[in-house]
Amino acid sequence: MRAEIWPVTEDFAAEVGDVDLSQPLAQDDVAAIRAAFDRYAVLVFPGQKLSTGQHLDFARLFGPLETTIATHRANDRLRVVPEIADVSNLNPRSEIWGKESRQRMFQLGNRLWHSDSTFKHTPAYASLLYARSIPPVGGHTEFADMRAAYDALPEGTKRRIDGLVCEHSIFTSRAKLGFTDFSAEERAAMPPVPQVMVRMIPQTGRKCLYLASHAGRVMGLPDDEGRALIEEMMAHATQRQFVYTHRWREDDLVIWDNRQTLHRGTPFDDLRWKRDVQRATVEDVANSCAQAGVKVPMQAAV
Numbered sequence: 658m659r660a661e662i663w664p665v666t667e668d669f670a671a672e673v674g675d676v677d678l679s680q681p682l683a684q685d686d687v688a689a690i691r692a693a694f695d696r697y698a699v700l701v702f703p704g705q706k707l708s709t710g711q712h713l714d715f716a717r718l719f720g721p722l723e724t725t726i727a728t729h730r731a732n733d734r735l736r737v738v739p740e741i742a743d744v745s746n747l748n749p750r751s752e753i754w755g756k757e758s759r760q761r762m763f764q765l766g767n768r769l770w771h772s773d774s775t776f777k778h779t780p781a782y783a784s785l786l787y788a789r790s791i792p793p794v795g796g797h798t799e800f801a802d803m804r805a806a807y808d809a810l811p812e813g814t815k816r817r818i819d820g821l822v823c824e825h826s827i828f829t830s831r832a833k834l835g836f837t838d839f840s841a842e843e844r845a846a847m848p849p850v851p852q853v854m855v856r857m858i859p860q861t862g863r864k865c866l867y868l869a870s871h872a873g874r875v876m877g878l879p880d881d882e883g884r885a886l887i888e889e890m891m892a893h894a895t896q897r898q899f900v901y902t903h904r905w906r907e908d909d910l911v912i913w914d915n916r917q918t919l920h921r922g923t924p925f926d927d928l929r930w931k932r933d934v935q936r937a938t939v940e941d942v943a944n945s946c947a948q949a950g951v952k953v954p955m956q957a958a959v
Contacts, residue, residue, distance in 0.1 A: 660686045662693045669802040670699040670901040678702060678910060679711045687718060694719075694783070695860040698917045699800050699901060702910040705787070709935075712787050712910070713740055716937035719783045719912075723774060723938040726827070726847065742936040744786070746927040756928055762836045767922045769830055769870035770801065770895055772915045773938055776827040776871045778850045781915040782941040789933040791905045795925030796932050798903045798911070800918050803865040806894035807855065818866075821854040822876045822946060822953055823887065829873035851876060851953045852945045854890070856916055865917050866894050867945060876953060894919060905934075916941065 660676040671693055676686055694700055707715075716722060724739040734749040744767055748754050754761045774781035786798070807815070826849040828839060854875070856867040868891055875883030902923075903911060913920060925932060946953055 660689050662689065662697075664697060665699075665701075665901060669697060669805065670701070670800065670903075671697040672701045672703065674703075676702065678705045678715045679707055682715075682718070691719075694912065694914060695858075698802065698804070698914040699903075700912050701903065702912075703906060703908070705908050705910045707787060707908075707910065709738060709741065712785065712935070713738075713937055715910075716783070716785045716939055719785075720939040720942075723777075723781065723940050737935055740937060742938055744922075744936055745931070745933045747931060747933060751933075753928060753931060759838065761927070762834070762838070763831065765834055766827075766830045766836070766870070768924060769833060770891060770919045770921045771830060771869040771871060772867070772919055773936075774915070774940075775825045775852050775867075775869045776830075776847060776850060778944050780852065780941050780945065781938050783912055783939040784915060785910060785912045785937045785939075787910045787935050787937075788905045788907055789935065790931050791907055791934075792925045792930035792932050795923060796905065796930075797923045798905070798920055799923060800901045800903065800913060800920045801895045802899045802901070803867065803894055803917050803919060804858075804863050806896075806899050807864050807866045809899075810893070815855075815864075818854050818886070818890070820951055821878075821886075822851045822951060823854055823868070823872040823883075824849045824874045824876055825852050825869060825871040826850075826873060827871060830870040833870060849873075850944070853949050853951050856945055856949065858916060863917075866890055867916065868894065868919065891919075916945075 661674040662671050664671045722740045725742045736749045737743045746754055773784045827847050853867055855864055857864050872887050874880050875886055
């Protein structure tokens, strides 16, 4: 039976049925899933029973995998394999973390709107999040369509932002929550990187905003002006008309295109309920500036 694609909206988010990701996929199914991914940017695969290896095998159909940034953070022990980003609320013993857990403080940054790994020189292309256990209430994931958000901008704004470059840092997003407990070694391991503010997706030819809570300044602009522009674009892009909210079910796998979307987790009682969700992340082909042929401007004078 062929994979069936059921759109949530005409152009954003779709569910995929009649496919078992624990088994090797026929080439026709792979092609249909890739085409749907390019069109809808978010795909939901319900009812999947996957081992970690099967989760990673499906992710590799989209490209090479990242390793978790926890390998760069001091004192972090991994609960899962390095190719999985553990975005659960569990410690290495699979117990719910404590209120003052350093891991908890770091992971709360996932409740801010972001695109995965824009703080890396080569950012993420696709993320595949698999739900092994979920809380009974809360803990949804919201996705914003950055293509529709770009299309809705006034023409003058589009001209203003095309070609601009933002500086992204994991420490920028965490500082927004008041979490700055990082060593010099951790900061040196993940220095700020440039990313364009507007991307063109080669598979579709569509332009989209490319932002995240990791973006702290616009290179070539005074800091206050750059921050105000980032905040303006983020507020525009995350308006309700651009957002799909996914309410998780156990054994859902959701894949999204980080080039074309923002996402965030919504709150839940993370000191009471287990939420074991694990992410495989596929690297993009290069830095967004290199792909766009945009030269990185000199640092703006403060």
